[in-house]
Amino acid sequence: DADVTQTPRNRITKTGKRIMLECSQTKGHDRMYWYRQDPGLGLRLIYYSFDVKDINKGEISDGYSVSRQAQAKFSLSLESAIPNQTALYFCATSGVLAGDYNEQFFGPGTRLTVL
């Protein structure tokens, strides 16, 4: 079984709709991250969480919100989706169990299309 899972894997939605992307991990890591990947722009950090009560904005948090429901679950919401939020979204985790925090483990990604 995959250590970091994301649901859904693909989603097509319309402008103005609320969307939630979910991430679960079985690695026991305390830190979780949400990125988006766009051609020519690479991976950009949206939000990150060092533990359940610690959530921080990343480089491009406008238009997004997150919820850390448990150590193993981190959700990303688009309150009112717009077309320029069309992208590939990745969840990642890291934890001191990996030696230090500099190895991030990525999920398989969610391809989101906003029409």
Place this chain on the structure above:
Amino acid sequence: QKEVEQDPGPLSVPEGAIVSLNCTYSNSAFQYFMWYRQYSRKGPELLMYTYSSGNKEDGRFTAQVDKSSKYISLFIRDSQPSDSATYLCAMSWGTGNQFYFGTGTSLTVIP
């Protein structure tokens, strides 16, 4: 100016060639340097990890960091078709701090 610059390629080489992938950066505070490999329709996975300056070798892969020039490289020797992927560099100033990724270089190794 972006924190991390990486030539997107694409790069196409014959099997067995030596591949050189590079990134430059602007923030002299970066201390940790990573290379991730991303296969099509997959999430990135860590390939190499270096702290501060110097070289690190792992099999056919060598990572180099030149902090004086703010330049990092990944060399792949005896490249194989299975090395065909996108390679992303990433950097941070402290363990567990925010990563800054390059845009990725797409590599194809032709049999």
